[in-house]
Amino acid sequence: MNWQLYLVLGTPLLGGILLALWGHKTWAADLNIAMSVGTFISAAALTAQIISAGPLITADEQFFVDSLNVFLVALTAFVSMTTSLFSRPYMRIELALGKLSDNRLRLFHSMYQLFIFTMLVVLLTNNLGILWVALEAATLTTVLLVSLYRTPASLEAAWKYFILCGVGIAQALFGTILLYSASQKVLGSGGGALLWTHLETAAGSLEPTVMSLAFVFLLVGYGTKVGLVPLHNWLPDAHAEGPTPVSAILSGLLLNVALYALLRCKVLVDGALQAPFASHLMMGFGLLSVVVAAFFLSKQKDVKRMFAYSSVEHMGLVTFAFGMGGPVANFAGLLHMTLHSLTKSAIFFAVGHAAQKTRTQIMDDIRGLIKVSPTVGWGLMLGSIAILGVPPFGVFASEFLILTTAMRLQPWATPFLLIALGVAFAAVFSKVQPMVFGETNAKRLPHPPALVPVFAHLAIVLALGFYIPPYLVDWYRVAAKLIG
Amino acid sequence: MHLPLTSQIINLLAALLLLLSFSMLTQRRILSLINLFALQGLTLTLAILVVAWSTGQHHLYYSAALTFVLKVLVLPGVLHRLIRKLNVKWDVETLINIPTTMLVGIALVILAFNVALPISQLAGTIAKSTLGIALACVLLAFLTMITRSKAVPQVIGFLAMENGLVFAATSATYGMPMVVEFGIALDVMVGMVILGVFFFQIRERFESLDIRHLEKMKDE
Numbered sequence: 001m002n003w004q005l006y007l008v009l010g011t012p013l014l015g016g017i018l019l020a021l022w023g024h025k026t027w028a029a030d031l032n033i034a035m036s037v038g039t040f041i042s043a044a045a046l047t048a049q050i051i052s053a054g055p056l057i058t059a060d061e062q063f064f065v066d067s068l069n070v071f072l073v074a075l076t077a078f079v080s081m082t083t084s085l086f087s088r089p090y091m092r093i094e095l096a097l098g099k100l101s102d103n104r105l106r107l108f109h110s111m112y113q114l115f116i117f118t119m120l121v122v123l124l125t126n127n128l129g130i131l132w133v134a135l136e137a138a139t140l141t142t143v144l145l146v147s148l149y150r151t152p153a154s155l156e157a158a159w160k161y162f163i164l165c166g167v168g169i170a171q172a173l174f175g176t177i178l179l180y181s182a183s184q185k186v187l188g189s190g191g192g193a194l195l196w197t198h199l200e201t202a203a204g205s206l207e208p209t210v211m212s213l214a215f216v217f218l219l220v221g222y223g224t225k226v227g228l229v230p231l232h233n234w235l236p237d238a239h240a241e242g243p244t245p246v247s248a249i250l251s252g253l254l255l256n257v258a259l260y261a262l263l264r265c266k267v268l269v270d271g272a273l274q275a276p277f278a279s280h281l282m283m284g285f286g287l288l289s290v291v292v293a294a295f296f297l298s299k300q301k302d303v304k305r306m307f308a309y310s311s312v313e314h315m316g317l318v319t320f321a322f323g324m325g326g327p328v329a330n331f332a333g334l335l336h337m338t339l340h341s342l343t344k345s346a347i348f349f350a351v352g353h354a355a356q357k358t359r360t361q362i363m364d365d366i367r368g369l370i371k372v373s374p375t376v377g378w379g380l381m382l383g384s385i386a387i388l389g390v391p392p393f394g395v396f397a398s399e400f401l402i403l404t405t406a407m408r409l410q411p412w413a414t415p416f417l418l419i420a421l422g423v424a425f426a427a428v429f430s431k432v433q434p435m436v437f438g439e440t441n442a443k444r445l446p447h448p449p450a451l452v453p454v455f456a457h458l459a460i461v462l463a464l465g466f467y468i469p470p471y472l473v474d475w476y477r478v479a480a481k482l483i484g
Numbered sequence: 485m486h487l488p489l490t491s492q493i494i495n496l497l498a499a500l501l502l503l504l505s506f507s508m509l510t511q512r513r514i515l516s517l518i519n520l521f522a523l524q525g526l527t528l529t530l531a532i533l534v535v536a537w538s539t540g541q542h543h544l545y546y547s548a549a550l551t552f553v554l555k556v557l558v559l560p561g562v563l564h565r566l567i568r569k570l571n572v573k574w575d576v577e578t579l580i581n582i583p584t585t586m587l588v589g590i591a592l593v594i595l596a597f598n599v600a601l602p603i604s605q606l607a608g609t610i611a612k613s614t615l616g617i618a619l620a621c622v623l624l625a626f627l628t629m630i631t632r633s634k635a636v637p638q639v640i641g642f643l644a645m646e647n648g649l650v651f652a653a654t655s656a657t658y659g660m661p662m663v664v665e666f667g668i669a670l671d672v673m674v675g676m677v678i679l680g681v682f683f684f685q686i687r688e689r690f691e692s693l694d695i696r697h698l699e700k701m702k703d704e
Contacts, residue, residue, distance in 0.1 A: 129664030136671045140678060147682070152689045159682065163638065166675070167626060170645050173668070174622060174652060178603065181656040194661060209602045 002058045004049055005065065007042035008073065009120055011035055012080075015113035023106030029088040032109050036077075036084035039116065043077035046070060051475070057126065057197060064126035064197055067478040072260055073123050075338055079252045079345050080116045082453035086349045087112070087245035089450045093356050094243065096446040104148055108243065115141040115249065119257045129194045131261055132169070132176050135225065138254060139165045146242040157237035164234040165224055172221020172261075178214035179268070182207045196264055203271025211272040218265045219281055225258035227312045228319060229289040236300075239308035240361065244352030247304055251311040252345035256337050259315065263322060263483055270484055282323030287413055289316025294420035298427035302361045303351050306431065307344065310387060313424055314340045317417075321402045322483065324409050330480035332401035335468075339394045339461055343386045346457035350379035353449040354435070357442040363431050368440030377436045379454040384432040386461050388425045394464035490538035491613075494655075497531040498614040501651060502593070505624040508644060509589055510582050514575045514636055518563045521640050521647075525555030528647050532654050541658045550669055551650060559643060559676060566680055567636060570687060577634055585631055589624055596620035603656065614655040621648030635686060639679050646672055 015035030022028055047070050050056060055066040065073075091108065094100050100108075118141060121134040139162070147158035180194055186202045187193040199206075224231040239247045262282075269278045293313035300306035314336070321333035353376045358366045370377030386393035389400075399421070407414050504524045511517045529552040536544030567573045600616035622645050629641035646668075653660050660668070 127661075127664070129660055130667060133664065133667030133671055136668075137674070140671065140674055143678060147685070150685060150689070155682070155686055155689055159635075159686070162675075162679070162682075163629070163642070166642055167629065167645070170622070170642075170649060173649050174619070177649065177653045177656055177660065180653075180660060181603070184657055194664065207606055210606060213599065213603065 002049075002056060002063075004042055004046035005056070005058060005063060005124065008039060008046055008077070009117065009124065011038040011042055012113045012117035012120065015039075016110050016117060019106065019113055020110040023109035024102035028105065028109050029084075029091065032112065033081075033084045033088060035113055036081040036116070039120075040077040040081040043073050047074045051471075061192075061195055061197065062126055062130070063124050064195075065124060066482060067475055068263075068482045069123045069260065071334070071338075071475060071479055072256060073120060075341055076116070076119055076123065076253050076257070079341055080249060082456060083245050083248050083252075083345060083349075084112070086248070086352070086450045086453045087243075089447050090245060090352055090356070091243070092447045093445050093449075097356070097359075099149055104150075107144060108148055111141045111144050112245070112249075115145065119253060122257050122261060126195050126197055128176055128179065128196060128199070128264070131264075132173055135172075135222070135258065135261060136169050138257070139169065139225070142238070142242075142246065142250065142254065145246040146238045148243055148246070149241070151241070154241040157234075157241035161234040161238045164231075168221050168224025168231060170221070171217045171224075175214045175217030175219075175221055175265075178210055178217065179265070182210040182214065182272075196268075199268050200271065203268050204274075206268070206272040208273050211269050212277050215265060215269040215278050215281070219262065219278075219285070222258050222262040222265070223285060226255055226262065226315050226319065227289070228285045228316065229292040229312065232289065232293070232312050235312060236305045236308040239311070240302050240304040244304070244348055244355070247308070248345040248348035248352075251308065251348065252341040255311060255315050256341060259318065259322075259337070262319075266322070267482070267484055276325075279323045279325050282319050283410065283413070284323075286316045286318070286320030286323055287416055289313065290320065290420045291416055294424040294427070297424055298431075300431075301363060303355065303363045303366065303431075303435070304348070304361055306363070306428065307347055307351065310424065310428065311340075311344055313420070314344070314387070317399070317402060320413070320417075321405070324405060325484060326405070326409070327477065327480050328401065329405045329409070330483045331476050332398050332405060334476050334479055335464075336395070336398035336402065339398055339464060340387070342457040343383060343393075343395060343461050346454045346461075347380065347383035347387060349450065349454045349457075350376055350383055353445070353451075354380060354442075356445055356449075359443070363435060365441070366435045367442075368438045369436050369442060371440040372442040372444070373449070375451045375454075376449060379451065379458070380432060381436045382458050383454070384428055386458060388428055389421065392462065392465045393458075394461045397465055397468075488538075490534055493534050494531060494538075494614060497527055497534065498617040498651070498655075500527050501531070501621055501647075502617050502624075505621045505628075505644065505648070506586070506589060508640070509585060509624055509628050509631070512577050514567055514577070514634070515573055517637055517640050518560055518567070521563075521644060522556055522560040524644060524647055525551060525560070528651055529556060531651065532659075535654055535658065539658060543662050544654070544659050546662060547650075547654070547659045547665055550665060554669055554672065555643075555647060558673075562676060562680065563636070563640070566683060570636075570683060572634075572636065575634070577632065577637065585627070589627055592623040592627060593620040596623055615652060618648055618652035618655055621645075621651060624648075635679075635683055639676075643672070643676075 050070045118134045118138040143162045183193040227235040266278045293309045296309045321329045355361045389395045532548040596619035597616040625645035
């Protein structure tokens with residue numbers, strides 16, 4: 001029996017149903033937390049099982065767990081747990097400020113759990129068709145979350161998000177169809193030809209022309225969800241207009257999950273082509289994202305938009321790392337994915353409370369946070385420093401690894417990366433510094449803010465900068481080897 | 485060269501699909517656009533049925549039934565109800581430059597045929613020559629979406645794109661595995677419900693369904 005796996009998927013699904021019924025009650029936020037904690041405990045149990053017993057294929061081969069996806073399952077469950085802790089006071093304050101009604105709160109809680117559920121299905125499924133279906137379902141749940149406030153701007157953001165990601169994901173479906181047509185010849189028709197484990201063993205005999213074309217469509221499709229330039233247009237709007245817990249899980253989790261889908265496809269294409277076609281495409285898109293996003297950072301006025309562009313930049317960096325390939329770059333990419341998730345969600349937690357204190361998201365109007373609330377101010381400052389890659393935070397280690405590998409394998413790309421990181425540093429630091437220090441206009445909040453999640457995340461990021469435990473290193477190494 | 489009758493019928497239906505995509509591209513009245521969409525769904529159903537019958541792939545019958553129920557009955561019905569409730573039944577959109585749009589459309593079709601050529605040669609299915617048409621339908625539907633400024637036609641373009649994808653799946657691989665097809669259908673349904681709710685909210689906020697009102701958000 002693989003009860004851990006079913007528990008990981010069942011808990012958020014059950015949570016979504018229960019909260020659809022009672023999500024407006026005063027104890028709904030606690031139920032949301034309880035469900036998320038339950039998911040995290042089951043994910044931890046699943047992780048322990050995979051570490052001790054190796055990869056797992058179950059339920060008529062429909063689910064497949066190995067070191068690569070179990071690491072993302074654990075990360076997803078962890079960040080969704082801390083985000084639920086953060087959203088309890090955050091949404092309570094929003095309710096007190098009159099931005100939400102009870103019905104909207106019910107929608108928020110229910111969709112939050114279902115969003116986690118769909119992401120976990122994407123991560124755990126072995127069937128590339130189901131993976132597509134679940135990722136599309138994740139888009140649908142987040143469309144409802146982004147438009148939660150029903151303001152003109154949030155409706156616009158949600159519409160843009162739906163249409164752009166809808167078009168993108170349609171391309172991914174076409175890619176999946178092409179992949180199926182290639183695999184059908186080798187594996188025969190029926191369900192088996194879309195199962196990743198079957199595809200991986202047969203990758204060498206898949207038709208290269210069809211596979212390379214399929215990858216182009218898959219890259220455009222899933223790349224839209226990763227937020228790769230020039231397909232990133234939906235991302236800043238969706239991040240800025242949705243409630244902050246949603247921004248945190250979009251940046252921290254959904255982008256990772258979409259990149260994971262792309263990685264699984266890349267492994268197959270690499271196997272079929274025996275040529276670095278997919279790698280070159282990923283490096284190109286990744287580098288473009290890093291450079292373009294870095295230059296957009298300095299133009300932003302809205303704090304959540306700015307950090308959304310920072311997410312584009314970091315996902316670009318990770319995509320570039322996976323594009324380079326090889327054990328070191330993949331290791332660095334996985335590490336950077338983890339650290340970016342933790343840091344960026346911590347930043348959004350701090351930003352959310354800062355915006356509530358000053359009643360605005362415009363950076364010029366947010367001043368002197370540290371005077372009213374030292375914890376929110378320091379949380380934002382430390383988070384920004386961490387994401388900019390200042391030592392001793394962990395992001396420094398992963399960025400350093402990516403840069404040194406780039407110097408060795410792709411020296412031409414290094415100057416672009418260095419310039420982009422420098423520009424990003426100047427832009428973000430010069431904007432965050434006056435927000436945190438100086439005279440203030442912030443007000444007190446009706447409920448105490450949630451600060452445990454912020455500092456818990458930052459503490460982990462800091463700790464990983466000093467010392468990565470050996471079992472974690474092994475785990476990343478095994479996962480890095482799976483990507484090739 | 486003599487093709488078997490079934491292939492000829494499939495090719496005919498594929499050509500009809502392409503023709504319908506073009507007429508959707510230039511149709512200005514919302515009501516007619518919905519009818520064209522329903523007709524496209526019907527043509528698609530027939531095409532799947534012929535492929536199913538001639539190849540003996542039984543799961544394609546389910547796929548055809550699913551397409552018929554969803555694309556011919558349910559979605560057009562929902563859209564008709566929506567435009568009646570939203571009072572946009574007789575809306576006419578001003579499309580600029582129909583000839584240019586048509587020319588771009590033709591260029592897209594040529595592109596689609598060239599892209600699909602190597603795959604068609606490799607695919608062993610009876611409908612392999614129609615993969616190019618399927619890709620062309622997807623691209624034309626995409627063009628329909630980006631040339632429209634109203635919400636309802638954009639969504640119809642989105643659904644037409646999905647039609648093209650289903651046709652691509654049929655012609656390249658005799659359809660996806662059933663569980664995946666049901667999943668896709670479920671996503672389309674849920675998406676439609678969400679969009680229906682959206683239409684009302686957009687109109688409530690902007691007093692119009694014109695997406696051009698929604699263009700305040702730009703990177704300055």
